[in-house]
Amino acid sequence: MKKLIWIFALIVLTFTGDRLGGWVLKQQVEKSQFRYSRLYTQRAQADILLVGNSRGLIFYEPYIEEITGLKTFNLSYNGMSIDLMRNLVEDYFEKYDAPQRMIVDVTMCDRINDQLTSGFNTYSAYSERLQKLIFERGGNMGYGAQFSHLFRYNSEIFQRALFYLNKTDKDWLLDRVINKNMVAEAGNLEAYTIDLEPDSTDLEYLPVNLKAMIAVAQAKGTEVHLVINPYYPVFAKKIENLESFKTKIETFTGLQVKDYSSSILEEKGFGDYQHLNKYGARLYLDQLKKDGILP
Amino acid sequence: MIFNSIAFLVFIAVFLPLYFNLKGKARLILCLLGSYFFYGWWDWRFLSLILTSTLIDYFVGLQLDKTDHSIKRKQLLFASMVINLGFLAFFKYYGFFVESFQQMLLGFGLEPSFHTLKIILPVGISFYTFQSMSYTIDVYYRKIGVEKDFIRFATFISFFPQLVAGPIVRASEFLPQFQKDRSFNWDRTIAGTGQILWGFFKKVAVADSLAPFVDQCFAAPETFSSMHLLIGVIFYSFQIYCDFSGYSDIAIGLARLLGFDFPDNFRTPYFSKNFSEFWTRWHISLSGWLRDYLYIPLGGNRGGSFGSYFFILLFMGLTVVLTGWWWLAIIFLLLIAYAGWYMRRGAAEKRKMYTYMNNMVTMLLGGLWHGASYAFIFWGFLHGAYLIIQRLLGPIWNKMLDALRAPIFIQNALAVGMVYFATCFAWIYFRAPDFGIASDVINGIASLEGFNFSSVINKFVVLKGGLLIGILLLIELINFRSPLYKMTLKNPYFRVASFAILLWLIAFFGTFGSNSFIYFQF
Numbered sequence: 001m002k003k004l005i006w007i008f009a010l011i012v013l014t015f016t017g018d019r020l021g022g023w024v025l026k027q028q029v030e031k032s033q034f035r036y037s038r039l040y041t042q043r044a045q046a047d048i049l050l051v052g053n054s055r056g057l058i059f060y061e062p063y064i065e066e067i068t069g070l071k072t073f074n075l076s077y078n079g080m081s082i083d084l085m086r087n088l089v090e091d092y093f094e095k096y097d098a099p100q101r102m103i104v105d106v107t108m109c110d111r112i113n114d115q116l117t118s119g120f121n122t123y124s125a126y127s128e129r130l131q132k133l134i135f136e137r138g139g140n141m142g143y144g145a146q147f148s149h150l151f152r153y154n155s156e157i158f159q160r161a162l163f164y165l166n167k168t169d170k171d172w173l174l175d176r177v178i179n180k181n182m183v184a185e186a187g188n189l190e191a192y193t194i195d196l197e198p199d200s201t202d203l204e205y206l207p208v209n210l211k212a213m214i215a216v217a218q219a220k221g222t223e224v225h226l227v228i229n230p231y232y233p234v235f236a237k238k239i240e241n242l243e244s245f246k247t248k249i250e251t252f253t254g255l256q257v258k259d260y261s262s263s264i265l266e267e268k269g270f271g272d273y274q275h276l277n278k279y280g281a282r283l284y285l286d287q288l289k290k291d292g293i294l295p
Numbered sequence: 296m297i298f299n300s301i302a303f304l305v306f307i308a309v310f311l312p313l314y315f316n317l318k319g320k321a322r323l324i325l326c327l328l329g330s331y332f333f334y335g336w337w338d339w340r341f342l343s344l345i346l347t348s349t350l351i352d353y354f355v356g357l358q359l360d361k362t363d364h365s366i367k368r369k370q371l372l373f374a375s376m377v378i379n380l381g382f383l384a385f386f387k388y389y390g391f392f393v394e395s396f397q398q399m400l401l402g403f404g405l406e407p408s409f410h411t412l413k414i415i416l417p418v419g420i421s422f423y424t425f426q427s428m429s430y431t432i433d434v435y436y437r438k439i440g441v442e443k444d445f446i447r448f449a450t451f452i453s454f455f456p457q458l459v460a461g462p463i464v465r466a467s468e469f470l471p472q473f474q475k476d477r478s479f480n481w482d483r484t485i486a487g488t489g490q491i492l493w494g495f496f497k498k499v500a501v502a503d504s505l506a507p508f509v510d511q512c513f514a515a516p517e518t519f520s521s522m523h524l525l526i527g528v529i530f531y532s533f534q535i536y537c538d539f540s541g542y543s544d545i546a547i548g549l550a551r552l553l554g555f556d557f558p559d560n561f562r563t564p565y566f567s568k569n570f571s572e573f574w575t576r577w578h579i580s581l582s583g584w585l586r587d588y589l590y591i592p593l594g595g596n597r598g599g600s601f602g603s604y605f606f607i608l609l610f611m612g613l614t615v616v617l618t619g620w621w622w623l624a625i626i627f628l629l630l631i632a633y634a635g636w637y638m639r640r641g642a643a644e645k646r647k648m649y650t651y652m653n654n655m656v657t658m659l660l661g662g663l664w665h666g667a668s669y670a671f672i673f674w675g676f677l678h679g680a681y682l683i684i685q686r687l688l689g690p691i692w693n694k695m696l697d698a699l700r701a702p703i704f705i706q707n708a709l710a711v712g713m714v715y716f717a718t719c720f721a722w723i724y725f726r727a728p729d730f731g732i733a734s735d736v737i738n739g740i741a742s743l744e745g746f747n748f749s750s751v752i753n754k755f756v757v758l759k760g761g762l763l764i765g766i767l768l769l770i771e772l773i774n775f776r777s778p779l780y781k782m783t784l785k786n787p788y789f790r791v792a793s794f795a796i797l798l799w800l801i802a803f804f805g806t807f808g809s810n811s812f813i814y815f816q817f
Contacts, residue, residue, distance in 0.1 A: 003481055006787050013795045014795045014799070017795055144807065150802040151805075153803065159758070163755070179750075181739075185517050272518070
């Protein structure tokens, strides 16, 4: 009997600790200045909505706000996939007044990232839509988050929320110059392709999600601009199917895609092959402003 | 079936109640069938291999027991060795040997064309083969009695907790434990559960969290800074430790739950102050096996044998031919000449030289045991070299420390640090897919370009990894001084709290994707 009591005590302690820990972490997430915390706690009203993966982080918010005088909100994240982004954008349009513009870096349509989707368990309590996607794409991870509340915070997304607890994430952008090894190796890189159909079972999964995301914005009267953000010039030349990728996206969405893949030539403007640094981002954003993509 | 999978949870939930409700033969049969089911989950065809090994060693054992005729006994042992090692050689080394032979002929200007087969490596073959061989060798040397009960013997070979990645348990330690029925025991359950949870923490939380960062580093080292690569190598040292020792902990814990005692397979190896100590703390069951069935038969630290010369010359010859570095032949010849001269100086010198040779052969073969690749052999070579250098320079090092009159804590820290970083250096070759990548990693670190934390990509993973390693080391350090499992047995409050903390840590830090264990490939 005594042994059974100890087992019961273990179960009660584990469960209580899990719920208590989950509650404490939830408070921190809600206080955080991380973009998704702001999104789900009514702190993200903006005039320009920016969308992309890690390459979308080069939509450097402080500078855009400086040159346009408008408020921005960037939903981009490392390795973001378009199905997850669609859900986030739909949540945004549901919770806020429609922004004037939405700028999308379409090169994010090259992957399905179920691991990242599962990482959004941290915010699943705030969005049924997101929760449904996690159950669909993340397998048992959705059930895990129901079972253990601590497990909801077991992701890089939560770590970032904690990191940005008391500071803004608008400044999040590479601040280094591409290293000499990478510059030297660039010419030897193998050809690169942007894979629009990474999931062979559903070839239209990504473009369908992109189209649906655009439709939500357009239905609310938001002007949507599709762009291809810059690559390191030598690397850009290695991308074999950039033109056909662009054409496919244009055919699917009926919108023009502005190709800026080779628009920045200065080496010191890059952090690596696929990402501009702060200096490069400023050059690029000036160009977007000049071309009217930024109002 | 892997431990960190839903399938295994279901399996163990069905197996445990059945196990404790059966007795005698019926329980043994359940163990055997359960083990075969567990193993066959990967690929049922592999069962034929384990069954063949079992049948051969079972019958060889019976025959060894029946005869005192020394030549016949030798023939039986030889037959068992040839068949067991034959399986291992075919499934694990066939492709490697054929490719190496082709390369060797190319070195002589010939252009041969051999058929290579795509052979799938049966999971855990190296582990159960060594376990099975140890039985036959021990019966041959009459260290243990023969096992006449086939079911018991087959269960010993295939016992699922340690079947695929050890620990390699000797027949003398394991078979006697089958003699009596094990009833459910509360203390064993507590100790076993604690060890299983600790194993899961190491594997699911630490090893699997570090893995993506390490994979990135070794996939394209040229793209990362010096600091990033250094962290990658340190992370790998903990990834492999936690992955493998985590598996061992789960295996030992499961066995304990079922009523069996297995020896430790790891004892905080990164706290070792010298390389000999490291090998008494790392993969103890394999190093013990190699010591007893290879190093000592070769002569150990007392003398040499034909085997010592044979293996050393074979490795030297193959290295020269396969690398095509003919200048190495001159170095080897000089080494042989020096060794010959040194051994003529006296009996003590001769014994020393034999020890060096036997150390090197054991480590080279230990490296080869891990897999069919030059990288593993080179890893073995490095550890062999460390052991020799330690024997040569150890006394000088100790004198130097004495002369410095450094406090004992500093001396220990220096020794632990030196052993750890030398081990990390060897891990680079163990992990890198080829020598080119290993060189890129080493050159990248040595360049010191970007030797600051700001040059590190994915700092969040680094911070998480650092935190987990910190937790691991802290608990290991406490456990090193006083075993925590004893506390869990004595103090129920401590037990409940520690189990709950481990569960929270697993939920909060764990990586759940049924990632396989690194040592399954061996």
